[in-house]
Amino acid sequence: MGFVWNMRRRAVWLVLLLACANAAHSETHAVVVSGLGGEKNYSDSFSAAAQSYATALQTLDNGEERIVLLDETAGRDQILTAIQERVEAANSSPSATLVLILVGHGTTDGSTWRFNITGPDLTTEDIVAALNPMSSGRQLVVLAASASGATLEALTQSQRVVVTATKSGGELNAVRFPEYLAAAMETSEADYDRNEILTMAEAFRYANARTQTFYEQQKLLASEHSRLVGDLAADIPVALLGSLKEAQDDPVVASLLAERLLLEEAFKALKARKQDLPTVDYYAQLEVLLLDIARMQQSIDAVTGWSETDAES
Template structure:
């Protein structure tokens, strides 16, 4: 059994690593985390909008399967028309697709779900328009219940705001294009969210590390959507929100808050560190994953902790994550 070492900081990382490497021979290597994608292009309502949705979903899938290395076998697409090998975006097909994903998804994996189309709100619940009967936000929550791993749910349609509270939970990032269920106009957020993953938007990579986190894609799309209306001299009819703390409240790009910590650590492409072949790097990645899990647990306990205790533990974990990440980068470069 690996000794438990509680020394923190750079010395703690070194001691932990030495102890872990010494016992690594007795531990089978864990399979690297995987990313899966479900793209749902719902009822378009017009040929013009059908063409836009087709372009968005095809661009997103092309970028994720090439630039970001997500295998095509892990990408599921449902569209308005069952053609070119795609299934129709019906409630039945959607539930079957989610069931298949539940069976394949592991605790360390990430599932990205992106909805392109139209939404409605009847005063009680929001719906995403499918081919045939629609699914309400509550029905989406039931369908996703029990799905392991981390889930990123991006609802780019109009009247999408109620999905934020309905789907929020542990290990989830929920993004909505609107901050009100009364916003019933067509949105542009989906177009810009897709653009964040293309080479044509290098500014989406905020920290210039060559990768696009979910937070970076959200930030880029939020800012680009705002500029879309400003350039046309129009009042913005959409304001995107992101929740990853599980409270269902969320925040927009300009607002400070706890939301964004998980999203900023979630990437769809494989971690370059996992390809190093260095056992010590693999162990450090495991340590970082453990710390990130500890961070998520701490955030869920925030409401039950004194503010000073929460701030102290938060700082400790974030600093330890940063030091571990720095050590990973140093070993990869050496």
């Protein structure tokens, strides 16, 4: 029993490790839009936040054409075309993640939510129609704008994580959440598990907490309550940090990561055969994989400069 119990504990560790590895290396496509500010301070704030989001996403996928950043001069047709192009590209890779981030002002008229842009506004229906042609992979939709909670019911579905700056369409005031979300993507403080892979769950946790703290410190009644819906938030990365970010173009690291991907495939194959194997045989084979992956991870840590003290700091 002791052997099997230890193997099961190690299996849990392996699943967590592989989740991190998959998060760091799946193909990412994104459209980030800075909406119409109306006033210079809003325009500057939205633009800065959008730039932070795009820069963070580029650490995951340095193919420049995959991360599209549009400013407040972009109109509805340009935005929808950009989304369509990224959806088509993502469809060619079953494991791809599509990210859509809108930062700016939002309004609702009772029938739909509208994202304020140059010309005709982008509506909830526009967003749904643009995203639905994606046939596989995962989606992350972040609406860092006022009244965005009005979209939750329409946008929520499996394989999609939805983040809104407000809980409903009734929270109409300009929101603070976007700036704190931008800050989350630029600091290791938001990386709660210290693995240098910032997930949407971690970024949201950080931004949500900072938003609440702002209203408490200002002794104001909070006029915004951000929401996150979707089971995959902890699996979807939004940035690489620290040594992983610095080493993304290192050919040595790339080679090691390629070897680790082979071990991941071996793990998936073994997991698929679990029901056909005696329990002892399954966990014995799993132990071999655990040791191989542990050694591979040590090699990667040595090259990137990561150590146990990083995780404890």
